[in-house]
Amino acid sequence: MPIASVDWAIFISVVLTIMFLMLSEESVFFEILAALVILGLAVLLYEAVLWGAAVPVFARWTLTAVMVTAAILLFAHGAMGISSEARR
Known part of the structure; x- marks a missing residue:
């Protein structure tokens, strides 16, 4: 069974989140990017995975x-x- 494009998007989002969080020690920019990717991942999971599945509403929210x-x-x-950093 081929992997759907949504599954690829979720996988890539998780990898990017982990990568940005690992790089966040070097720069705040990567921490902000990680937050943006997490927001995108939340939308992907809610819309694509949790909406159509037989998941209780409480767990989804x-x-x-x-x-x-x-x-x-x-x-x-x-x-x-x-x-x-600006105060320094």
Whole structure:
């Protein structure tokens, strides 16, 4: 069975997130990119995977909320890093 394009997009999003988080120690820019990819991954998972599946609504919304919260925390951490770099 061939892998659907949505599956490839989810796989690539996960790989990019891991890569950007590993590079985030070097630059805040990569942390912000990771947050953007996590938001995109949340949308992909919600729309493509969780919407049509027989997944309870609570689990679907919980996973989406956790991913969006992780992205917001990364944005906030990145903003703190930018402000601390600007003060130097």
